[in-house]
Amino acid sequence: MIQLYNVTKRYSGESAAVKDVTLQIDKGDFIYITGASGAGKTTLLRMLYAAEKPTKGQILIDGQNISRIRSRQVPYLRRKIGVVFQDFKLLQSRTVYENVAFALEAQGKKRYEVSKKVYQALKEVGLEHRLQRKPLELSGGEQQRIAIARALVVDPLILLADEPSGNLDQEVTFEIMELFKRANARGTTVLLATHDHSLNQRFPRRVLTLDKGLLIGDQRPAGMVS
């Protein structure tokens, strides 16, 4: 599903944020990307949804080489990928319903289809009773669940989450993890960047470790076939 070959990303005048990373992620995988702040987790994810282009190397997503993707093609790539952020990135002036519907409208889906899918996605994250609320009226955990509903409503092949639990307490974090696990069980490949090791202890999965841009570890839990 995702292949990286000798991928390097260097910002002008700085040392490389990601250095010579080669890895392969299969369809339906659930992967943690760990490392200290500045290890290159976010840069790696940003390259996967084409917000950044690699300075060197090749990235293939679902068979498509996106290393030199044209900006006209980027929206179509992003329709296969759901992204969740630490700061939720919700539109504060819009209702919960509108925030989730936004992702489908952007893809030009018909209105009846939009309302049906939005309701299903919000039900999936347990917020179907909050349709007309504004994000700021909700708790942090609920806001992150809206963001996850927005990412999943388009049935993405891949779900990228950049420190999704950074602003949440542990109980809410585990609830959020359940949502990621359920999406993964339905076939979505999940990549979760985090520096919270307790997640892996509780939900053991394959862990990629980055340090100063280098991939220094690729561990699979015992019993998991490579």
Next chain:
Amino acid sequence: MLDKIRYFIMRALRNMRQWPFLCSASILTMAVALATVATFFLVVVNIEQLAQRWTKEIQIVAYLQKAPAQKNIAGLTKNLKGIPEVESVKYVSPAEAMKRFKDHLGEDASLLEGVDRDLLPASFELGLKPEFRNQQGMKTVIEKLENLLDVDDLRYGQKWLERFNDFARMLRFVGVILGGFLLFAALFIVSNTIKLTLYARRDELEIMALVGATMRFIKTPFLLEGAIQGLLGGLVSLAFLASSFVFILSRSIDSFWLAPTDFELVFLTPQQQILLVVAGVLLGILGSLSSLRRFVRI
């Protein structure tokens, strides 16, 4: 397709409702910019109109060496009227000239007592057709005139005409330069105001790009919004111009010493009014387009 257009219009209108302050700021900026340009245009047009009326008084007076015999006057008048550039011909006999002179002197007319009635020369006064009331027209007529008449002297306000021509040329030149400058300034201000509204909505633009919206999908509602704001700005400027024209200018013009009493101020023609509103729409679209280019990056 219709569904999409409807969606874009709804989004543009919703955006405007959500940011009423920024939206009104854009509309007002465009209205002020358009009204300034249109006011300047009206000033130029009206001065030209006024000047056009003054040129009506331009005429050629040909003083004859000898007064023609009475029976030849009609023939000469006819010949002069045959010149294509000439609109009117009036013969002024020496007696008529003396009478005018006396009228002009008023109380001092007694000075002329005992003076020969035929002292002043006979003359023809020629009015020109409007399109020939300029230096070139004058020259042509004078050349033809000299072949037809035994002319002693010619008076045609040459200096005045030259100065007027220079003035009209300068007015048009300043009009084009200043009008262009004003339009450019308007575009700059409008584009910056729109940039401000886009800056306030940069999260929305970023999220749209993240969820896979195409450039067209992101830009269209903003361009539409710019067009709607431009349309409203155009209408506001037109309403402002029309009301200030009716209530202030046209009422005070009678006391304006420069204008002849029968002079009426000119307002924008219906076509020009439509053009003003269309200019507003274009200004809105161009303003949005130039700002969007900076803010929307996928």
